[in-house]
Amino acid sequence: MATQTHDPDQPVPVFFLSDSTGISAETMGNALLLQFPDLRFERTLIPFITTVEEARDVVATLDAAVDRGITPLAFTTTALDEVRLELHKTRAPLIDFFDMHMQRVEGLLGARGVRAPARLHGVGDIKRYNSRMQAVEYAIEHDDGQSVRSLEKADVVLVAPSRCGKTPTTMYLALQHGLFVANYPLVEEDLADLELPRPVRELHDRCFGITxxxxxxxxxxxxxxxxxxxxxxxxxxxxxxxxxxxxxxxDLPIIDSSAKSVEEMSTLILQVLARRNPSGRRGAVP
Amino acid sequence: MATQTHDPDQPVPVFFLSDSTGISAETMGNALLLQFPDLRFERTLIPFITTVEEARDVVATLDAAVDRGITPLAFTTTALDEVRLELHKTRAPLIDFFDMHMQRVEGLLGARGVRAPARLHGVGDIKRYNSRMQAVEYAIEHDDGQSVRSLEKADVVLVAPSRCGKTPTTMYLALQHGLFVANYPLVEEDLADLELPRPVRELHDRCFGITxxxxxxxxxxxxxxxxxxxxxxxxxxxxxxxxxxxxxxxDLPIIDSSAKSVEEMSTLILQVLARRNPSGRRGAVP
Incomplete structure (x- = not known):
């Protein structure tokens, strides 16, 4: 595990290892790799590693990469002890997001973690999961003012002129946070005066203006x-x-979409909701 | 930072701290907390901490929680050195996903990370971001067989009888991975024989069957x-x-949605695509 200087023309092989989807391993690993904009990485995701045999195959893949001469990086979030221990047999450097932090959190909480595959991105709480799925349907049904039916069920209404970026943020809030989000396009006649369009007028306390x-x-x-x-x-x-x-x-909260991602806009909207209703349901998964 | 045994009736305050959206901090923190199914947590996200002054306010919030008697847990993914150092002044235990791993990755890569706010969930590569946004529009336009226009542009076509869970997976693959995904509902007449429905017949190599x-x-x-x-x-x-x-x-790959989340189904689909085209574009962000 010696320090090495990489030839910048050679991409560094990076492996994301997980006993479930690998979304957490990719998220954390990529957050670190983003700090090296001058290096190139060749990413491989190996999800659903749940048995010692599968872990052994992964170790063979990693060790084969080591033998090809470029030391790969491997990130793991695997929680299952026997799988984790097997993965640690690789000769490639393994960055284990689980192990180190788990011991610390166990110490702080004075409790032992179950060390089972977490399925953070699994179905989990079925009621909660179903409400996310319903939120996606609701978002599609209410996209671009297509339907004003059951608009009063909306947690959030995004209001904006056409093409300001309402739809992807609507979908993100629905899919990731289970919020019922409608969006309403402001057309020329809506903009004739300062009144909110009739279908959303009663819902002004849930409206966000996108610009x-x-x-x-x-x-x-x-x-x-x-x-x-x-x-x-x-x-x-x-x-x-x-x-x-x-x-x-x-007095609508105004979100400028020009230099913000859907994730950033969604975070701002969730912050407004949290401030208004600190004890209310948090949308965040889980 | 003594070990303590928590009263299980008292939720443990948990803070997710970030210089950007906090999605990475939440993902990693929640992956750990999920290992303690018997404890209750009261989660607060504090995103967009980008100045020392803001960090100081956060420390005051954390220390106030400590003074209320229940030691909170705080997870941070903040990359900015001066903000990070300020956050570490809190009397609450701080689990820093960035610091420890960053040093290790720097050592392994033989390069110094820029230690700037990563904006993993920011707009990032604008072309890539725009293609994700176009993918969301494409998904809405082609949801439930609504349009067969430009179906040939699809990277993936999900085929299934009504209500098998095509739509949320379609949206997830579009929004998170920028894939062009259409979905096509099998109605009674389609199921009269074994032929694929005419609009997707030529696209059979991109079709996945959901059951x-x-x-x-x-x-x-x-x-x-x-x-x-x-x-x-x-x-x-x-x-x-x-x-x-x-x-x-x-010979369509078959995905059973009955016990799988959209994230898990999407991961399986991406794995099939990666196997078919190992050097092809990976959908994963970034």
Whole structure:
């Protein structure tokens, strides 16, 4: 396990090992690898390692990579003791997110962890899981103002002019957090005054206004309808200005999507919900 | 930081601290906490801690929890050195996913990490991000066989009788992995013989067959249309039998959704794609 300097032209083989989906191993491993923007990595996910035999095969794969001359990195979140111990027999360096932290958390909590495959991304609580699935259906049904039926069931209503990025954030909040999210497109007639459109007027306390920059909206709309009035910079600029005035008139939280990912926008929305209702249900999985 | 035995009736306060969304801190922290099914936790996410002043406020919050008598747990993935060092001043035990592993990875790679906020869940590579967003639109447009337009662009086509769980997996693969996924419902006439339905026939090498148990399908359909022929156990059983025969006749990979989460089904699908095309694009973020 000597320190080595990698040839930057050679990608470093990276393995993510897990007894379930490997999403946690990928998340943590990638968070670390992102700190090395000058290196290239060749990533392989090996999920669902649940038996000692499977672990042995994985060790053979890792050791074969070592023998090819470039030391791979391997990240594991495997919880099953016998699988973990088998994986640790590899000659490749193994970064075990579970072991070290588990012992510490056990000490702090004064309790022993069950050390079973966690299935953090499994079905888990079936009621909770089903409500996430219902949330996805609800989001599809209420995407882009398609249906105003049972709009009052929404936990969150995203309001914005067309192409400001409502839909992916809607889907993310539904799928990852089980929130019922509707989104409502502001069209020209909605923007004629500062009133919220009739279907969402009663729901103003659940509305969030999404905005972006005129340049970004122009670019996104131009992909769909090049050289149209709809995509023109003055039109984009005017719609955003009037939309933002509407949001401010009703004290809606405003989220700027121009430089934010769906995950970042979702986090901001969840923070607003948490502040409003500190003891309320947290959407986060699990 | 003494070991303590918690009163199981008192939830343990848990804080997830991050300089970005906190998704990594939550993922890793929750993977550990899931190993203690008998304890209750009261979770608070504090994202976007990017300045020393903000870190100082967080420390005050943590220390106030310590003073209330129940030692909280805090998980951090913060990369910024000055923020991290400030957070470590808390009297609460801090589990730092970044620090320890970062030093090890730096040693192994023979390179120094930039130690900047990673924004693993930020926009990142804009082209890649935009393709994820396009994938979400594609998924909505092609949900439930709604459109057969540009079906040939699909990376994956999920085929199944109604209510087998195609839609959430479609959305997950689109949103998290940027794959173009269409799904196609098998109706009674499709199931009359073993042929794949005409719109997906040419795409058989991208098709995955989803199945479930008759009991589960009966339960899910009964929620939608109680006491209908559609939801009856014999009908569910017959549709699934004929669908599975069709999948086998065309060598489609078969995924059983009855006890699997969308994350688990997605992982299985990605594994099939990776085996078929080892050097192909990996869907995983980033």
């Amino acid at each position: 972006t920059t005129p340049a970004r909206l122009h670019a996104v709309r131009s992909e769909r309808r090049p050289n149209s009035t709809y995509a023109s910079l003055p039109q984009c600029s005017s719609e955003l200005r009037r939309a933002e005035a509407m949001y401010r008139a009703h | 479930t148990t008759p009991a589960r399908l009966h339960a899910v359909r009964s929620e939608r249309r109680p006491n209908s022929t559609y939801a009856s156990l014999p009908q569910c059983s017959s549709e699934l039998r004929r669908a599975e025969a069709m999948y086998r006749a065309h």
